[in-house]
Amino acid sequence: MATRHFLHVWLWSIVMAVWASVAHAAPPRAVNCIAPAQPGGGFDLTCRLLSDALAGHDIAVNRRFMPGGVGAVAFNAMINQTPADPATVVAFSEGSIYNLSLGHYGDRGLDDVQWLAALAVDHGAVVVRADAPWRGLPDLLAAVKAEPQRMALGGGGVIGGQDWMRAATMARLAGIDPDRMRFVAFEGGGGCMEALVAGFVAACLNDAGDSQTSIDEGRPLRILAVHSAERLPGALAAIPTAREQGIPLDWPVLRGVYTGPQVPQADVLAWQRLLDDVLRSPAYHDLLASRHLEPMPLTGPRLRERLSRMSQDARTRAVQLGLP
Structure with missing residues (x-):
C-alpha cells in the first residue's frame, strides 16, 4: 500500500513539474x-x-x-x-x-x-517599372505572347517553384505556351525588384504587400494586377485583380x-x-x-x-x- 502511495506521489510530482515548466516558459x-x-x-x-x-x-x-x-x-x-x-x-x-x-x-x-x-x-501580384508602357495585364501578356523569349518575367524561387507556377498558369490562361516563356529565377522578391528597376526583366511575379511597401519607400514600380478574388483594401484598392483583366487566377x-x-x-x-x-x-x-x-x-x-x-x-x- 505504501509503495502504491509512493508511486502515485512520484507520478503526480512529475506531472506537476512538467505543467510548471510549460506554464512558466516565456519567449526570449x-x-x-x-x-x-x-x-x-x-x-x-x-x-x-x-x-x-x-x-x-x-x-x-x-x-x-x-x-x-x-x-x-x-x-x-x-x-x-x-x-x-x-x-x-x-x-x-x-x-x-x-x-x-x-x-x-x-x-x-x-x-x-x-x-x-x-x-x-x-496575394500574388504582377509588378512592372513605373515607366513601363503597359497600362494593364492584357497589354503585358500581349507583349509576352508576341515575343516570349525577349520579354523576360522574373520571380523568387526556382524554375518549377511557386512564382514560376504562377507565371506558367497565367501564360496558359492567356494562350501562351509556358515552354516558350522566358522566366528568370531570383533568390527572392527583393532580387527580382532590383533587376526590374535596372531593366533586366519586364515584370516580376512578386506579392502585393512587399511590392506596395517598396513603392511606399520610393521605388519606381507599378502593380498591374493582384491575384485575389476581390480588390484589396487601402492603397491597393485602385489596382484591378487579374480576374477583372481576363485572367481568373487567385493566389493567396x-x-x-x-x-x-x-x-x-x-x-x-x-x-x-x-x-x-x-x-x-x-x-x-x-x-x-x-x-x-x-x-x-x-x-x-x-x-x-x-x-x-x-x-x-x-x-x-x-x-x-x-x-x-
Missing part, C-alpha cells in the same frame, strides 16, 4: 528572425512585421539574412546549427512550402521543423515563422500563446494594414493542417503543369 527577450533571401521582398517583410509586432511586448527582433537555395540554406541551418534555440525563428511563405514539397530542399519535409504561426496573408500567399526541431515544447507553446494574443489584437490589425497585408491568425494544429493542404496543392499544380 531578444530574437533572431532569419529572412532566407536578400533584403527587400516578402521574407524581409515578414521579419519586419514580427519586429514591429513584438516591440510592444519588449521583445527585440534582430533581422538576419541567409540567402541560398531559395530557403534551403536557412532551413538546413535551423536543423543542423540551431535546432534547440527558441530565440531563433525563420520566415516562411507559401513558396517555402512549395519548394519543400516538391523536393527543392532535398529530402527534407514538413515535420523537420516546428511551425510557430502564420502572421498574415498576402501565407507568411509566417518556424523554429528548430528540438526547441522544447514549453518554449513552442509559450511562443504560440504570445503570437495568438498578438495576432488577434486591434493594434496588430492596424500594423497589417500599414504593410498592405491581411490577417490570417493560425498557430498549432490549425496551422499544420493548412500547411499540409498547401503541400498537396503544390504537388497537384506541379502535375497539372507537367513537372516531374
Whole structure:
C-alpha cells in the first residue's frame, strides 16, 4: 500500500513539474528572425512585421539574412546549427512550402521543423517599372505572347517553384505556351525588384504587400494586377485583380515563422500563446494594414493542417503543369 502511495506521489510530482515548466516558459527577450533571401521582398517583410509586432511586448527582433537555395540554406541551418534555440525563428511563405514539397530542399519535409504561426496573408501580384508602357495585364501578356523569349518575367524561387507556377498558369490562361516563356529565377522578391528597376526583366511575379511597401519607400514600380478574388483594401484598392483583366487566377500567399526541431515544447507553446494574443489584437490589425497585408491568425494544429493542404496543392499544380 505504501509503495502504491509512493508511486502515485512520484507520478503526480512529475506531472506537476512538467505543467510548471510549460506554464512558466516565456519567449526570449531578444530574437533572431532569419529572412532566407536578400533584403527587400516578402521574407524581409515578414521579419519586419514580427519586429514591429513584438516591440510592444519588449521583445527585440534582430533581422538576419541567409540567402541560398531559395530557403534551403536557412532551413538546413535551423536543423543542423540551431535546432534547440527558441530565440531563433525563420520566415516562411507559401513558396517555402512549395519548394519543400516538391523536393527543392532535398529530402527534407514538413515535420523537420516546428511551425510557430502564420502572421498574415498576402496575394500574388504582377509588378512592372513605373515607366513601363503597359497600362494593364492584357497589354503585358500581349507583349509576352508576341515575343516570349525577349520579354523576360522574373520571380523568387526556382524554375518549377511557386512564382514560376504562377507565371506558367497565367501564360496558359492567356494562350501562351509556358515552354516558350522566358522566366528568370531570383533568390527572392527583393532580387527580382532590383533587376526590374535596372531593366533586366519586364515584370516580376512578386506579392502585393512587399511590392506596395517598396513603392511606399520610393521605388519606381507599378502593380498591374493582384491575384485575389476581390480588390484589396487601402492603397491597393485602385489596382484591378487579374480576374477583372481576363485572367481568373487567385493566389493567396501565407507568411509566417518556424523554429528548430528540438526547441522544447514549453518554449513552442509559450511562443504560440504570445503570437495568438498578438495576432488577434486591434493594434496588430492596424500594423497589417500599414504593410498592405491581411490577417490570417493560425498557430498549432490549425496551422499544420493548412500547411499540409498547401503541400498537396503544390504537388497537384506541379502535375497539372507537367513537372516531374
